Amino acid sequence: MFSWFGKVSFVPYTKVSDFAVHLREGRLMGSECSKCGFATFPPRADCPECRSADFTYRQVSGRGTLFTWSRIDAAPTGFEDLGTYTVAVVDLEEGGRLLGWLGDSIAESDIQIGMSVQVVPRIFEEIEPIKLYYTVEAPAVD
Amino acid sequence: MRIGVIGVGHGRFGRRSDATVQELAFEAYRLALEDAAIEPDAIDASVVAAVPEYHKQRSVAGVVQEYLNLNPRPTWLTEVACASGSAAIRTAWMAIASGLHEVVLVVGCQKMTELETAEILALMGRVGEVQWESVFGTTFPSYYAMFANRHMHLYGTTRDNLLEVAVKNHHYGALNPKAMFRKEITLDKARASDSVASPLCVYDCCANADGAACLVLAAEHRVNNRDRVVWLDGVGAASSSMSVLRRPDLVGLPSAEEAAAQAYRQARVTAAEVRVAEVHDCFTIAEIMAYEDLGFCAKGQGGAYINERRSYIGGEVAVNVDGGLKAKGHPIGATGVSMATEIVTQLRGDAGERQAPGADIGLTHNVGGIGQYSFVHLFRRD
Numbered sequence: 338m339f340s341w342f343g344k345v346s347f348v349p350y351t352k353v354s355d356f357a358v359h360l361r362e363g364r365l366m367g368s369e370c371s372k373c374g375f376a377t378f379p380p381r382a383d384c385p386e387c388r389s390a391d392f393t394y395r396q397v398s399g400r401g402t403l404f405t406w407s408r409i410d411a412a413p414t415g416f417e418d419l420g421t422y423t424v425a426v427v428d429l430e431e432g433g434r435l436l437g438w439l440g441d442s443i444a445e446s447d448i449q450i451g452m453s454v455q456v457v458p459r460i461f462e463e464i465e466p467i468k469l470y471y472t473v474e475a476p477a478v479d
Numbered sequence: 480m481r482i483g484v485i486g487v488g489h490g491r492f493g494r495r496s497d498a499t500v501q502e503l504a505f506e507a508y509r510l511a512l513e514d515a516a517i518e519p520d521a522i523d524a525s526v527v528a529a530v531p532e533y534h535k536q537r538s539v540a541g542v543v544q545e546y547l548n549l550n551p552r553p554t555w556l557t558e559v560a561c562a563s564g565s566a567a568i569r570t571a572w573m574a575i576a577s578g579l580h581e582v583v584l585v586v587g588c589q590k591m592t593e594l595e596t597a598e599i600l601a602l603m604g605r606v607g608e609v610q611w612e613s614v615f616g617t618t619f620p621s622y623y624a625m626f627a628n629r630h631m632h633l634y635g636t637t638r639d640n641l642l643e644v645a646v647k648n649h650h651y652g653a654l655n656p657k658a659m660f661r662k663e664i665t666l667d668k669a670r671a672s673d674s675v676a677s678p679l680c681v682y683d684c685c686a687n688a689d690g691a692a693c694l695v696l697a698a699e700h701r702v703n704n705r706d707r708v709v710w711l712d713g714v715g716a717a718s719s720s721m722s723v724l725r726r727p728d729l730v731g732l733p734s735a736e737e738a739a740a741q742a743y744r745q746a747r748v749t750a751a752e753v754r755v756a757e758v759h760d761c762f763t764i765a766e767i768m769a770y771e772d773l774g775f776c777a778k779g780q781g782g783a784y785i786n787e788r789r790s791y792i793g794g795e796v797a798v799n800v801d802g803g804l805k806a807k808g809h810p811i812g813a814t815g816v817s818m819a820t821e822i823v824t825q826l827r828g829d830a831g832e833r834q835a836p837g838a839d840i841g842l843t844h845n846v847g848g849i850g851q852y853s854f855v856h857l858f859r860r861d
């Protein structure tokens with residue numbers, strides 16, 4: 338299922354492939370170590386702190402602040418059809434960071450590092466099979 | 480025991496449609512042997528630096544070793560993206576320090592222009608961490624652009640500060656006969672270039688190139704000319720996370736700071752004593768962060784450092800006076816070795832029009848990717 342995640346998938350197999358199943362249902366999941374409680378986003382199966390392989394998914398709200406961004410004007414293979422697009426890095430309220438596309442609710446002229454944002458799970462309607470991603474939007478957008 | 484560079488050779492960088500990768504390597508090898516005044520029988524082993532995915536020839540060390548006529552001596556490849564050259568130097572240094580070898584050849588070589596545009600674009604889309612980042616179409620310039628936006632936000636660094644780095648490096652590149660671009664540029668021309676990944680434009684980015692550089696590293700008791708040897712007294716290296724999501728901030732490279740601290744300590748040198756430096760200016764913001772990570776100025780002062788021309792010859796540290804990656808070109812496997820050959824040339828006083836006067840201590844700062852790998856080396860002429 339992890340091949341669902343992203344416009345182009347490079348790693349279809351991972352121990353956190355259920356991340357994509359949750360994302361399709363609209364839930365953004367990080368991970369929490371069952372042994373020591375280490376929590377992070379993006380999720381990881383193996384705890385970097387205590388090396389335990391036991392983890393559970395832990396939902397994050399998607400609320401956060403804009404950490405940095407860039408508008409990409411020269412796209413790599415698989416993204417040319419998007420023309421220009423903007424990647425944004427978000428510091429999540431519950432800890433961890435996320436990289437995604439800036440959505441339509443934030444105009445480039447309004448971008449401010451440190452501004453409040455909301456991450457919104459998305460499905461590419463026009464692409465088969467399922468292709469999931471998320472956008473970084475103004476708060477209260479869904 | 481000290482370990483010194485006894486010979487260097489540098490080929491012409493650029494679009495080299497006239498040569499294979501092993502032929503490029505031979506150009507630099509011929510010059511390095513001549514410079515060291517040794518014959519091949521003095522060489523115990525070679526370390527080759529190259530990034531494999533650019534070459535049709537798989538396992539390039541084999542074809543280089545054969546073409547240099549160095550069989551049956553051992554050879555192996557080092558690969559840490561754009562820092563492969565310095566990793567090869569470090570590996571050679573380790574081999575000599577261990578006592579296993581006494582004289583080791585380091586060959587940095589890369590042919591980047593044989594790939595089709597489509598292959599380049601595909602590689603460009605897999606520069607970042609592919610599980611969580613590349614799926615959104617991140618590119619190499621876009622990563623450094625995200626550093627630049629943080630740096631500008633926190634410290635007030637300006638677009639012009641970034642491009643002032645490009646103006647400086649093209650100024651010196653014009654004096655380097657081995658450089659890819661040998662033309663000065665103006666700030667106006669740089670400002671007018673197309674956006675690649677905001678805020679970076681074409682003139683913020685270095686260019687893919689073909690080329691090779693070589694050096695010969697020797698144990699102290701095998702140094703044949705004490706008047707020309709340049710000692711490699713500090714070898715620092717460190718790593719940082721692959722993912723930008725796992726970095727404390729994006730205003731510097733923690734691995735570069737750590738590698739620099741190691742090298743200064745080992746060589747018993749301070750940043751203030753460095754007279755000439757080759758730093759990894761794959762993008763203009765990277766050179767500004769390097770001034771700070773290396774301790775040439777305080778964190779956040781890198782924009783002022785270039786604006787006040789403190790990294791020009793005549794300033795505090797002459798930085799990238801061979802043109803840097805920006806004007807010299809960036810054949811990724813060769814770059815770290817190229818940096819070392821320039822420092823050796825500078826410390827010997829052989830750099831001609833681009834000589835930094837009185838240079839006795841020099842530094843190289845070679846970065847792989849966005850600082851996943853950093854190597855800082857300190858060189859000294861007694």
Ligand SMILES: [Zn+2]
Pocket residue numbers: 370371372373374375384385386387388389
């Ligand atoms: Zn744990």
